[in-house]
Amino acid sequence: MSDNKAIPSGPTIQADIERVSAELVERARKLPSATLHEAGGRIGVMPSAIKPVAPSFSICGPAVTVHSPAGDNLWIHRAIYVAKPGDVLVVHVSSGYDFGYWGEIMSTAARVRGLGGLVIDGCVRDGAVLESFGFPVFARGLCIRGTGKDFGARGWVNAPTLFDNLIVNAGDLIVGDTDGVVAIPREKAATVVAAAEQREAKEASVLDRLHAGERTLEVYQF
Numbered sequence: 001m002s003d004n005k006a007i008p009s010g011p012t013i014q015a016d017i018e019r020v021s022a023e024l025v026e027r028a029r030k031l032p033s034a035t036l037h038e039a040g041g042r043i044g045v046m047p048s049a050i051k052p053v054a055p056s057f058s059i060c061g062p063a064v065t066v067h068s069p070a071g072d073n074l075w076i077h078r079a080i081y082v083a084k085p086g087d088v089l090v091v092h093v094s095s096g097y098d099f100g101y102w103g104e105i106m107s108t109a110a111r112v113r114g115l116g117g118l119v120i121d122g123c124v125r126d127g128a129v130l131e132s133f134g135f136p137v138f139a140r141g142l143c144i145r146g147t148g149k150d151f152g153a154r155g156w157v158n159a160p161t162l163f164d165n166l167i168v169n170a171g172d173l174i175v176g177d178t179d180g181v182v183a184i185p186r187e188k189a190a191t192v193v194a195a196a197e198q199r200e201a202k203e204a205s206v207l208d209r210l211h212a213g214e215r216t217l218e219v220y221q222f
Contacts, residue, residue, distance in 0.1 A: 008078040014158035015082050017170040019062035020189045024173065025086065028189070029060040031196045033175045033182040035203075039196035040188065046181040047121055047164050049140045054131035059138060059176040061088040061116030063183065065168055067156040070096025073106075073147040075155030076120075080106065082157050085114030088174045090183070092161045093122035099145045100125030107135040119174060119181050121163055138176045 007015050020028075028036065037044055052058070064083040068075045068091055079089055089110070093101060102118060103126035110118065117136035123143035124130065130137050158170035166183060168174075173184040173193075184192050209219055216222065 005081070008081055008157075012154060012156045012159065013078070013082060014170065017062075017064070017158050018186065019084075019087075019171040020173045020186050022086070024189055024193055025061055027197070028173055028175055028184075028193050029058075031175065031193065031200065032179065033177050034179050035196045035199050036175055036184060036192060037182045039199045040184055040192040044166065044182040044184050046119065046166060046168075046183055047140075048180055050119060050121060050138050050181055052176065052178060053124065053127055053137045053139055053142070055178055056131075057117075057136040057138065057176075059088055059117035059119065059136045059174060059181070061086045061174060062186075063088055063090045063168055063170055063172045063174045065156075065158055065161040065170050066091040067159060067161050068093050068101070069150065069153040069155055070094040071099045071147055072150050072153055072155075073099075073101045074149040074151065074153070075157065076101060076106065077109075077149075078155075079157045080109050080113060080115065083113065083115050086116045088116045089118045089120075090161065090168050090174060091118065091120040091122070092163060093120065097122045097140055098143045099123060099147045100143045101147055102137065102139070104129045104133065107133050107137065111135045117176070119176060136176070138181055
């Protein structure tokens, strides 16, 4: 029913974006974030403070970027209804980290929409509920401080968004696990995923050699 409603629009909302393919997302889903980072030439590391709210959470999908005013979650609400099934919301909070930008209500809305998860450079709340709920959320931590909804404040959906020294663009490949989150540029994703698959195969052979009694010194010719 919600798909019949108008998609949020405005001069700072870009609804139509190019995404990594569904086939590539499924291949990337089997790969660790660290392997993708290394295989891509050590690229794409999102702030290390961003971790899964529950250890079981993992995330993989195309990015829908959100640049939100600090202490305000209205633009995140809007982004839920701009995003398509499988998309991952990747949210910048303008350095206002210590607010509970997301909780049970928004997880429910996002799950109904079929979204792939949330990565936010800020805090969330309802932590125990989010863990049992199962919708994957990656955040800096938990905070009960409430957010506002300033209809006059400017935000952006699907604009290039800066996280520390990393620019994430709409449609980039986002992969997160217990180690953290990596963002792979859409145009490089196929090459990086293929290299990561090769790296995983090589590491499996190294493990076999170590189990057989070889030392890392000889394996890597240190």
